[in-house]
Amino acid sequence: MKVTLTVWRQPGPSATGRFETYEVDEVSEDMSFLELFDVLNDRLIGKGEEPVAFDHDCREGICGSCSMMINGRPHGPELGTATCQLHMRKFQDGAKITVEPWRAASFPIVRDLVVDRSAFDRIVESGGYITAPTGSAPDGNLILIPKAVADSAMDAAQCIGCGACVAACPNGAANLFTAAKIMHLNLLPQGQPERWERVTNMVQTMERYFGSCTNHGECQTACPKEISIDFIALMNRDYIKAQFKQRRLASQRG
Amino acid sequence: MTKVSEAPKARLERPVHPAPKEGRRRPFIVEFYGSAVAKKWLMAVTGIMLMGFVFAHMVGNLKLYFGEKSLNQYAEWLKEIGEPILPRTGLLWILRFALLGAVVIHIVSAAQLTRMNRRARPDRYKAPRDYAAATFASRTMRWTGVIVALFVIYHLMDLTWGVGGAEWTSGEVYQNIINSFERWPIAIVYIVANLALGVHLYHGGWSMFQSLGWNNGKFNDWRRMFAIGFATIVVVGNVSMPLMVVTGVVN
Ligand code: HEM
Ligand code: SF4
Ligand code: FES
Numbered sequence A: 001m002k003v004t005l006t007v008w009r010q011p012g013p014s015a016t017g018r019f020e021t022y023e024v025d026e027v028s029e030d031m032s033f034l035e036l037f038d039v040l041n042d043r044l045i046g047k048g049e050e051p052v053a054f055d056h057d058c059r060e061g062i063c064g065s066c067s068m069m070i071n072g073r074p075h076g077p078e079l080g081t082a083t084c085q086l087h088m089r090k091f092q093d094g095a096k097i098t099v100e101p102w103r104a105a106s107f108p109i110v111r112d113l114v115v116d117r118s119a120f121d122r123i124v125e126s127g128g129y130i131t132a133p134t135g136s137a138p139d140g141n142l143i144l145i146p147k148a149v150a151d152s153a154m155d156a157a158q159c160i161g162c163g164a165c166v167a168a169c170p171n172g173a174a175n176l177f178t179a180a181k182i183m184h185l186n187l188l189p190q191g192q193p194e195r196w197e198r199v200t201n202m203v204q205t206m207e208r209y210f211g212s213c214t215n216h217g218e219c220q221t222a223c224p225k226e227i228s229i230d231f232i233a234l235m236n237r238d239y240i241k242a243q244f245k246q247r248r249l250a251s252q253r254g
Numbered sequence B: 001m002t003k004v005s006e007a008p009k010a011r012l013e014r015p016v017h018p019a020p021k022e023g024r025r026r027p028f029i030v031e032f033y034g035s036a037v038a039k040k041w042l043m044a045v046t047g048i049m050l051m052g053f054v055f056a057h058m059v060g061n062l063k064l065y066f067g068e069k070s071l072n073q074y075a076e077w078l079k080e081i082g083e084p085i086l087p088r089t090g091l092l093w094i095l096r097f098a099l100l101g102a103v104v105i106h107i108v109s110a111a112q113l114t115r116m117n118r119r120a121r122p123d124r125y126k127a128p129r130d131y132a133a134a135t136f137a138s139r140t141m142r143w144t145g146v147i148v149a150l151f152v153i154y155h156l157m158d159l160t161w162g163v164g165g166a167e168w169t170s171g172e173v174y175q176n177i178i179n180s181f182e183r184w185p186i187a188i189v190y191i192v193a194n195l196a197l198g199v200h201l202y203h204g205g206w207s208m209f210q211s212l213g214w215n216n217g218k219f220n221d222w223r224r225m226f227a228i229g230f231a232t233i234v235v236v237g238n239v240s241m242p243l244m245v246v247t248g249v250v251n
Helices: A033-046 A118-125 A147-157 A164-168 A175-186 A195-209 A218-222 A230-244 B008-013 B028-033 B036-066 B068-080 B090-120 B141-160 B173-181 B184-212 B220-246
Strands: A003-009 A018-024 A096-100 A109-111
Touching (some): A118 A195, A147 A175, A164 A175, A164 A218, A175 A195, A175 A218, A175 A230, A195 A230, B028 B036, B036 B068, B036 B090, B068 B173, B090 B141, B141 B173, B141 B184, B173 B220
């Protein structure tokens, strides 16, 4: 098949960017969207032009590196699919496809389609961990966890940190990412000792870098892991509770 | 062509929302209000207060359909509630100040969060976005909110202070309403403003549950229904009055 790609080209962080259009033919419909870019880049290099810089690593939907705004949607039109898992058969022959980088103040463009997502690291550093004694692994089933809780925590833990939620949000808010990173720990017994500190610190760090949620719901539609905005509500609830909590009584249930 | 953006490192060292100065303890209220999640929580709480008012206000005013005496007596009663423990119009003034406070918190938070969101996405997407979930209502909250606020000011001038251009006599609530709503342009203003309120409540009546953290698989589906039901009742009730007067059904 043949596609017309309109791609954002920007040589560096402070350079001026613009769209370039490339006709790419002899595209197999079994290719992934990233392989389409591999083909394009090979041809660009062959012609002595600069290849398009884009982020990628695992190419199987688990690392969260790939990040392209495809036809106005993060990771393209397919639900629950990262760019690397998006196949060309999902597009019509002769399709016109526009690709640009994530845009957010705290995701500055490094080059072409590559953005710096280290603001996410700042959020996780501020509380996305538990303090546990390391050493030999504890016995299984020592801490009992209701099935529903384990399922919910695992749903949140699926977040791969790709940033599609921020890219999709009209406010440039990172509430879905932050909620996922907070709640997979706050739901579990192991996360309880630091529960209130975690939610306070991570929300406040998030607010230094990103916008504020107005419950549009764009993020959960864009999320390749289909993380639900239910977690945002749970995060909001924990955050408000944490503000009113008497710290001395914080280890009590409820 | 985009603006020249900053180097990534410089950008991240100057975040959207500066951190408070180290080592300075601020009063709890200031600390609390400093957070966007808390501002949204306050917007939901004040939004509920305003929804309570809007609903009671509508129910009370529907006495228009029970005749002049019924409506005027109700208006008189509003001044008496709380007596004798409070002076005449005492409770009314307490409620008025509570509402004013709620409106101020709601609007100031909305304005500050809007600014924060603009800073969080200074460069817009250069190609058209394809929204998948955001609704007309959710994307126009600022505008429907502003329309409602401007309308409330006009509405107070028109029917509370009597400076809206129609013949107005203190205490003659029924007649004042008829005098005002008989004017076609004014009836249209009331109708449009209440439609805007309905759109605001279609999103707000749902969104507030998320902001308050009221999320439970058992009732999540009902949250949207609640918003639709509430917005519909308010719009039908409030729009009916100018419509009935201007078409001469009530006079
Ligand atoms: C009768 C008047 C009003 C009522 C009953 C009302 C009600 C509500 C409710 C219930 C919410 C949802 C709260 C949340 O989830 O955060 C909301 C949100 C909001 N309101 Fe109002 N409001 C009123 C007036 C206004 C005015 C005058 C403005 C502004 C100028 C305004 C601007 C907003 C904005 C920007 C939001 C953000 C909502 C979002 O996107 O989630 N509102 N309102
Ligand atoms: S919540 Fe979803 S969209 Fe956001 S960073 Fe995690 S995986 Fe990506
Ligand atoms: S490249 Fe790893 S998720 Fe797409």
